[in-house]
Amino acid sequence: MVATITKPITLEQFLQNPETEPASEYIDQQITQKTIPKGRHSRLQSKICQEINQVSETPKIAYAFPELRCTFDGRSIVPDIAVFLWQNIPFLENGEIPDNFDLTPDWIIEILSPDQNAHKVIGKILHSLRHGTKLGWFLDPSDRSILIFLPEQQPLLMANSDTLPVLDPVSLKLTVEDTFNWLKMS
Numbered sequence: 001m002v003a004t005i006t007k008p009i010t011l012e013q014f015l016q017n018p019e020t021e022p023a024s025e026y027i028d029q030q031i032t033q034k035t036i037p038k039g040r041h042s043r044l045q046s047k048i049c050q051e052i053n054q055v056s057e058t059p060k061i062a063y064a065f066p067e068l069r070c071t072f073d074g075r076s077i078v079p080d081i082a083v084f085l086w087q088n089i090p091f092l093e094n095g096e097i098p099d100n101f102d103l104t105p106d107w108i109i110e111i112l113s114p115d116q117n118a119h120k121v122i123g124k125i126l127h128s129l130r131h132g133t134k135l136g137w138f139l140d141p142s143d144r145s146i147l148i149f150l151p152e153q154q155p156l157l158m159a160n161s162d163t164l165p166v167l168d169p170v171s172l173k174l175t176v177e178d179t180f181n182w183l184k185m186s
Contacts (some may be wrong), residue, residue: 011074023067023078027124034078040141040183041111045080047182048109052083056170060086062106072104073131077124083107083167104132107167111139125149135167144180 008029017024022034037045045066052064068082082105092098108128110121118140125136129151136149148156148165158164158176166172 011071011076014076015071023069025078025124026076027120027127028075032120035113035115037080038113041080041113043183043185044111044139044141044179048179049081051172051174052081052166052170055172056086062086062167062170063089064107064109065101068101068105070105070128071100071102073127075127077128079105079108079124079128080111081107081109083109083170085167104128106133107135107137108133109137109139112141114142122147135165137164139179141180141183144176146176146179 009031010029011026014024014026014031017031020033022036024031024033049064049066052062056062056064062083062085064081064083066081067078069076069078070082071077082101084101085106088103088106090098090101090103105128108125110125112118112121118138122138125133125138126149129136129149134151138147138149140146145157145159146164148158150156150165160175160177162176164174164176164179166174
């Protein structure tokens with residue numbers, strides 16, 4: 001992430017700015033632009049969303065949104081993947097998805113890119129957990145590990161054949177090894 005503005009601004013001022021590509025986030029009165037996703041990041045993000053949605057969209061259990069702006073508790077972040085239980089998706093009266101999600105995701109998934117600051121990314125997960133998120137994943141493709149975050153618990157470092165916890169009641173069986181094997185496409 002690259003800081004783009006050092007002068008503090010309000011959340012309301014930030015939300016009036018046009019969207020950037022890649023997305024910018026508002027954390028602690030500062031605007032930080034996310035890094036441009038690279039190949040491994042993009043592949044993992046796509047596959048994880050696909051797998052979650054395959055088992056949870058039709059039965060209306062949950063939905064995984066890639067790069068969805070979530071604004072809550074004075075911050076506006078764009079997780080790599082934000083998963084919402086179906087009953088927590090703020091549908092409009094006509095049943096459509098709104099543009100603005102002014103709430104914390106039920107499950108936040110972040111994928112570390114080579115030029116990202118791990119502490120800042122983990123900080124987004126921890127902040128989300130303090131404000132209602134039930135599960136966080138932090139994937140590090142370089143060492144093929146996934147840190148699992150649960151409210152008020154120590155993080156769990158998972159690797160190899162460890163089965164990953166998922167948001168209840170999503171019925172997805174996935175190991176760390178399964179996840180990183182998606183990087184092999186040939």
